[in-house]
Amino acid sequence: xxSGMTLAAYLxxxxxxxxxxxxxxxxxxxxxxxxxxxxxxxGAPEFIGLDNYRQIFxxxxxxxxxxxTFYFVFLTAIPMVVLGLALAMLLDQKLKGTxxxxxxxxxxxxxxVSTVGILWGWLFDKGTGLVNYYxxxxxxxxIAWLKDPHWSMPxxxxxxxxxxxxxxxxxFLAALQDISEELHDAATLDGAGPWQRFVYITLPLLRxxxxxxxxxxxxxGWRVFGQAYVMTQGGPEASTFVIVQYxxxxxxxxxxxxxxxxxGVVLLLITLLFSLAQMKLMKAI
Amino acid sequence: MANDVFAKSLLTRRQALALGASAALAGAxxxxxxxxxxxxxxxxxxxxxxxxxxxxxxxxxxxKGGKGVTVEPTGYDWDTLFSKWVVxxxxxxxxxxxxxxxxxxxxxxxxxxxxPIDDVVASSGLDLSQVPDAxxxxxxxxxxxxxxxxxxxxxxxxxxxxxxxEAGLDPAKPPKSGEEFLEWAKKLTVKDGSGKITxxxxxxxxxWATARWIWFSLMYQFGGTFLDDxxxxxxxxxxxxxxxxxxxDLINVHGVTNPEVGGNKGEDAFAxxxxxxxxxxxxxxxxxxxxxxxxxxxxxxxxxxxxxxxANSHCMAVSKQKSDDKLAADGxxxxxxxxxxxxxxxxxxxxxxxxxxxxxxxxxxxEQYKYFKxxxxxxxxxxxxxxxxxxxxxxxxxKPTPLVTNLQAALSGSKPVPDALKAMKEGLDAxxxxx
Numbered sequence: 233x234x235s236g237m238t239l240a241a242y243l244x245x246x247x248x249x250x251x252x253x254x255x256x257x258x259x260x261x262x263x264x265x266x267x268x269x270x271x272x273x274x275g276a277p278e279f280i281g282l283d284n285y286r287q288i289f290x291x292x293x294x295x296x297x298x299x300x301t302f303y304f305v306f307l308t309a310i311p312m313v314v315l316g317l318a319l320a321m322l323l324d325q326k327l328k329g330t331x332x333x334x335x336x337x338x339x340x341x342x343x344x345v346s347t348v349g350i351l352w353g354w355l356f357d358k359g360t361g362l363v364n365y366y367x368x369x370x371x372x373x374x375i376a377w378l379k380d381p382h383w384s385m386p387x388x389x390x391x392x393x394x395x396x397x398x399x400x401x402x403x404f405l406a407a408l409q410d411i412s413e414e415l416h417d418a419a420t421l422d423g424a425g426p427w428q429r430f431v432y433i434t435l436p437l438l439r440x441x442x443x444x445x446x447x448x449x450x451x452x453g454w455r456v457f458g459q460a461y462v463m464t465q466g467g468p469e470a471s472t473f474v475i476v477q478y479x480x481x482x483x484x485x486x487x488x489x490x491x492x493x494x495x496g497v498v499l500l501l502i503t504l505l506f507s508l509a510q511m512k513l514m515k516a517i
Numbered sequence: 518m519a520n521d522v523f524a525k526s527l528l529t530r531r532q533a534l535a536l537g538a539s540a541a542l543a544g545a546x547x548x549x550x551x552x553x554x555x556x557x558x559x560x561x562x563x564x565x566x567x568x569x570x571x572x573x574x575x576x577x578x579x580x581k582g583g584k585g586v587t588v589e590p591t592g593y594d595w596d597t598l599f600s601k602w603v604v605x606x607x608x609x610x611x612x613x614x615x616x617x618x619x620x621x622x623x624x625x626x627x628x629x630x631x632x633p634i635d636d637v638v639a640s641s642g643l644d645l646s647q648v649p650d651a652x653x654x655x656x657x658x659x660x661x662x663x664x665x666x667x668x669x670x671x672x673x674x675x676x677x678x679x680x681x682x683e684a685g686l687d688p689a690k691p692p693k694s695g696e697e698f699l700e701w702a703k704k705l706t707v708k709d710g711s712g713k714i715t716x717x718x719x720x721x722x723x724x725w726a727t728a729r730w731i732w733f734s735l736m737y738q739f740g741g742t743f744l745d746d747x748x749x750x751x752x753x754x755x756x757x758x759x760x761x762x763x764x765x766d767l768i769n770v771h772g773v774t775n776p777e778v779g780g781n782k783g784e785d786a787f788a789x790x791x792x793x794x795x796x797x798x799x800x801x802x803x804x805x806x807x808x809x810x811x812x813x814x815x816x817x818x819x820x821x822x823x824x825x826x827x828a829n830s831h832c833m834a835v836s837k838q839k840s841d842d843k844l845a846a847d848g849x850x851x852x853x854x855x856x857x858x859x860x861x862x863x864x865x866x867x868x869x870x871x872x873x874x875x876x877x878x879x880x881x882x883x884e885q886y887k888y889f890k891x892x893x894x895x896x897x898x899x900x901x902x903x904x905x906x907x908x909x910x911x912x913x914x915x916k917p918t919p920l921v922t923n924l925q926a927a928l929s930g931s932k933p934v935p936d937a938l939k940a941m942k943e944g945l946d947a948x949x950x951x952x
Binding site for chain 2: 272273274293296353354357358359360376378379380381464465466467468469470473477481483484485486487
């Protein structure tokens with residue numbers, strides 16, 4: 233009986249597992265292998281030990297990419313979590329039209345990254361962009377968002393928040409709807425106000441969702457690429473050059489598969505570190 | 518209104534279904550009529566809607582011409598095309614013909630993804646003597662011809678005729694020297710009552726490749742070269758510094774341009790009247806005509822001691838394959854395309870390399886030709902970027918390479934010109950020594 237159930241479980245899992253092994257696990261293992269080789273795709277790979285890792289850590293552009301990606305994670309993580317929660321709280325209200333607003337908030341998620349990039353490229357334009365138009369109406373001088381190295385990364389962060397905060401909102405919304413009404417009713421009877429109910433009931437019960445959202449936001453932040461590639465191509469002055477673009481550039485422009493794979497392994501280790509931290513955090517709760 | 522939209526989308530869907538059905542039917546029909554045709558695959562990077570339509574139209578004409586060859590074109594953006602091609606070559610599934618820029622040829626020849634075509638040129642009768650020397654040199658690597666040079670696209674000078682007239686300047690006499698250009702740029706820069714600039718005389722964006730092409734042209738005009746005779750970067754030379762300083766002065770000293778205006782994808786500072794003049798290739802002629810702009814083109818002014826203008830060129834090469842079975846078919850199409858290049862050249866906005874085609878009525882008789890003429894006149898002055906195997910990594914314009922990053926730093930003012938060029942040389946030399 234037990235072994236039958238195990239078999240059934242594996243059968244149910246097998247379509248996903250097969251795809252996961254073929255398109256995630258094996259390529260990841262291959263990448264780890266390639267990171268110790270010299271290989272330009274066309275020739276035969278040659279084992280060179282840790283040379284690729286030495287090469288990338290000696291490359292100022294890779295260090296810039298790590299620094300820039302960290303800055304992006306820093307700029308997006310807190311707003312993505314706080315805004316995601318705020319939107320979820322707002323849309324959890326039983327008011328007329330919430331279903332419509334929920335759809336509107338979720339809509340950017342289905343837009344392709346290239347479209348998002350081109351759209352925000354227009355919005356951020358210094359001369360004709362809508363963002364600067366509104367800034368000037370409140371007396372702020374126009375900013376060359378995508379052409380000023382100081383503003384390019386914040387511009388990418390704003391775009392990303394607009395584009396993906398809705399996924400966090402959905403997770404929070406599901407978690408909020410899991411919180412029993414009775415708890416709020418009981419607290420209200422005991423004289424708790426909205427703020428006290430938020431701090432002592434909602435927040436503690438949202439902790440698992442909070443840990444998940446935080447970890448996912450940070451991991452996705454480290455993997456940023458499309459927005460940077462479409463909107464700024466890593467510029468100006470390398471101010472938005474991120475790790476995945478380094479990998480892409482090294483692999484498919486310079487055809488140096490070894491260092492590209494090594495950079496991929498470094499990125500894997502960084503995201504793994506955050507995943508472990510998240511698991512620890514979830515366990516602690 | 519909503520119903521209209523719905524009806525329209527339904528119709529479109531129905532049309533799409535009908536199209537799909539007829540395509541499926543066509544696929545199911547016996548292919549006897551085409552059995553003799555040799556299929557040749559062609560990969561190219563002309564992905565703009567107009568360009569793809571133009572290219573496919575020309576290829577359709579060829580396919581229907583009964584030459585026994587059917588060409589199947591596929592377009593990718595350039596980056597994707599190159600990576601896909603190299604990977605496909607490794608897997609033995611490379612396309613037969615590939616269209617790219619001559620500056621990329623040494624890299625592909627070194628990687629052995631293309632084969633020399635001296636034999637194809639000879640057997641097909643493709644007349645390379647119609648091509649100017651620079652174009653022929655561009656497709657020759659290690660003494661062998663590797664591709665058919667199709668077009669040349671130099672930088673040119675576009676100006677808004679209405680704005681020029683409003684400024685009291687004569688649109689029939691565009692500036693020919695640096696001094697005259699500066700005078701135009703100053704007169705075409707417009708300020709509002711508070712002294713705020715509402716329009717710049719000239720467009721010089723610090724994103725995309727335009728600034729690099731302009732600086733490259735000026736460097737050669739001042740007597741410099743991009744590489745020295747040892748093959749290392751000469752970008753810190755006096756001529757190169759003078760060229761870049763001239764551009765930086767246009768921004769900071771004269772205030773006639775702003776590197777933050779124009780240049781990015783989707784932005785059009787020229788059409789949105791944020792600038793009055795710009796330097797760009799002939800490929801913008803069709804766009805400006807479609808926008809019904811009152812504009813004109815001219816040769817690049819001479820800022821230094823001599824005329825020189827950046828240019829690049831598209832060429833068509835044969836992928837290296839396990840067997841040479843399709844060489845004759847490859848050659849048949851290549852020669853036909855080379856001889857009938859007036860139509861794609863006009864629609865894409867490029868100048869045919871072949872003298873016969875360039876001077877044919879099919880090209881000179883087009884309504885675009887009055888704008889193309891200045892580009893044709895500048896052909897004796899063109900300079901190609903160095904033909905080196907590291908071209909893609911050194912000259913990639915949408916990546917933070919040493920060239921792009923330091924040029925941007927000089928134009929934005931975050932590095933003085935000599936420092937930026939010194940740092941650029943160090944970065945470029947490291948790339949060039951990689952081999």
